[in-house]
Amino acid sequence: MHLHPLWSKKSLPVNYNDEMTNDKMTNDESSGNLLIIKTLQGLETVLAAELETLGATDTQPLKRAVSCRGDRRLMYRANYELRTALRVLVPFHSFRATNEKSYYRAVREIDWSRYLDAKDTLAVEATVSGDYFRHSQYAALLTKDAIVDQFRDRLGRRPDVNLETPTLRIHVRIFGSQCDLLLDSSGDSLHKRGYRRDTVEAPLNEVLAAGMILLTGWKGDSTFVDPMCGSGTIPIEAAMLAMDIPAQYKRESMLGFFRWKDFDKKLWQDVKSAADARIHPPAFPILASDMDSRARNATTINLMSAGLEHVVQAEKIPFEKLMPPAETGILIANPPYDERLQIEDVADFYKSIGDRLKQNWAGWQAWLISSNMEAWKSFGLRPSRKITLVNGSLDCYFQKFELYAGKKYAQVEGE
Numbered sequence: 195m196h197l198h199p200l201w202s203k204k205s206l207p208v209n210y211n212d213e214m215t216n217d218k219m220t221n222d223e224s225s226g227n228l229l230i231i232k233t234l235q236g237l238e239t240v241l242a243a244e245l246e247t248l249g250a251t252d253t254q255p256l257k258r259a260v261s262c263r264g265d266r267r268l269m270y271r272a273n274y275e276l277r278t279a280l281r282v283l284v285p286f287h288s289f290r291a292t293n294e295k296s297y298y299r300a301v302r303e304i305d306w307s308r309y310l311d312a313k314d315t316l317a318v319e320a321t322v323s324g325d326y327f328r329h330s331q332y333a334a335l336l337t338k339d340a341i342v343d344q345f346r347d348r349l350g351r352r353p354d355v356n357l358e359t360p361t362l363r364i365h366v367r368i369f370g371s372q373c374d375l376l377l378d379s380s381g382d383s384l385h386k387r388g389y390r391r392d393t394v395e396a397p398l399n400e401v402l403a404a405g406m407i408l409l410t411g412w413k414g415d416s417t418f419v420d421p422m423c424g425s426g427t428i429p430i431e432a433a434m435l436a437m438d439i440p441a442q443y444k445r446e447s448m449l450g451f452f453r454w455k456d457f458d459k460k461l462w463q464d465v466k467s468a469a470d471a472r473i474h475p476p477a478f479p480i481l482a483s484d485m486d487s488r489a490r491n492a493t494t495i496n497l498m499s500a501g502l503e504h505v506v507q508a509e510k511i512p513f514e515k516l517m518p519p520a521e522t523g524i525l526i527a528n529p530p531y532d533e534r535l536q537i538e539d540v541a542d543f544y545k546s547i548g549d550r551l552k553q554n555w556a557g558w559q560a561w562l563i564s565s566n567m568e569a570w571k572s573f574g575l576r577p578s579r580k581i582t583l584v585n586g587s588l589d590c591y592f593q594k595f596e597l598y599a600g601k602k603y604a605q606v607e608g609e
């Protein structure tokens with residue numbers, strides 16, 4: 195049987211270096227190919243758990259990534275189903291180089307005809323650190339030159355560069371003298387689910403929203419409310435999770451591996467239909483509300499494009515007037531931080547959210563994310579969990595509040 199070079203064990207790199215984490219890599223090739231899945235800071239453990247559910251072995255959280263082993267089916271599934279992945283990378287060649295000449299030579303020695311034809315296109319991105327290589331853009335250029343020079347020499351023709359939709363997207367990681375080449379099997383970042391048609395200010399990254407929900411442990415097993423839904427990212431991701439809708443179910447752009455020489459269409463169709471067959475109705479209501487009618491409208495538009503307009507109820511109502519739709523459930527909110535979305539008296543606003551939760555939402559579990567550390571101090575409730583996440587460039591706390599009825603409520607800060 196013809197085995198594509200990517201999936202033959204011989205072609206596996208001996209290791210992969212991430213600035214902080216190279217000591218964590220293993221060289222065990224017994225259980226499949228090495229994959230590196232990129233994510234956002236703070237979501238490494240939920241991504242590892244997602245991967246294990248898909249059958250990945252040897253999962254190891256890295257910094258903003260998880261490494262694991264798995265076969266081609268797993269790689270296809272990872273791209274289609276993972277909620278907290280940004281990209282699925284396949285390391286395929288490693289070598290050592292201490293200067294540009296030896297780097298160029300090593301890249302040119304790889305038989306690129308195994309991955310590309312002269313009529314194909316490529317894109318290269320690089321990150322470099324350490325003493326030998328200083329400029330990532332230059333490393334990317336050198337890689338591209340070595341590849342196209344090989345084609346020109348052999349065939350007189352060469353692949354073109356296409357930064358948007360290349361046949362092959364190559365990531366170069368150089369750490370000291372260790373050079374790793376990885377293929378990006380995802381193409382466009384996996385946070386681009388395809389359902390977002392309209393936004394109001396400060397929408398959450400879809401991967402962050404999904405990761406927050408997974409971090410709470412909610413699996414669709416109670417009523418769900420986002421009372422400050424903005425463009426609806428959190429309730430849409432919640433509905434997809436509750437209904438087992440694959441993360442890329444509505445994706446419009448091709449996954450990167452569709453363009454690869456070894457694309458196994460039958461396997462892909464198999465993976466997709468098996469995942470799609472698991473979609474089921476939600477067991478509990480999912481509600482989205484916001485005080486702003488533009489936000490409610492954006493949420494409705496996005497729900498429609500996700501095919502979830504009959505699943506998630508979207509309302510225009512201020513949190514102050516919202517009453518819990520059930521005796522118990524989970525509330526997840528991303529209130530304004532007074533950064534991108536400004537508010538007049540942020541301390542007062544956060545205090546009023548805390549007060550409302552205390553007064554009206556007993557029996558519920560509330561999780562809120564905010565970067566405003568000062569405002570958190572006015573919240574008036576003590577968190578039972580505090581998780582550090584990064585939203586864009588903002589360091590945030592994602593905090594859990596158990597809202598007890600009656601006296602148990604002595605959980606108030608300062609009491």
Ligand SMILES: C[S@@+](CC[C@H](N)C(=O)[O-])C[C@H]1O[C@@H](n2cnc3c(N)ncnc32)[C@H](O)[C@@H]1O
Nearest residue numbers: 397398422423424425427484485486512513528
């Ligand atoms: C940071 S945005 C939420 C973004 C959302 N998570 C998304 O992904 O698009 C905060 C939202 O809180 C809403 N908001 C602010 N104060 C509110 C209140 N008192 N009641 C309800 N919604 C409120 C704003 O209208 C805004 O849409």
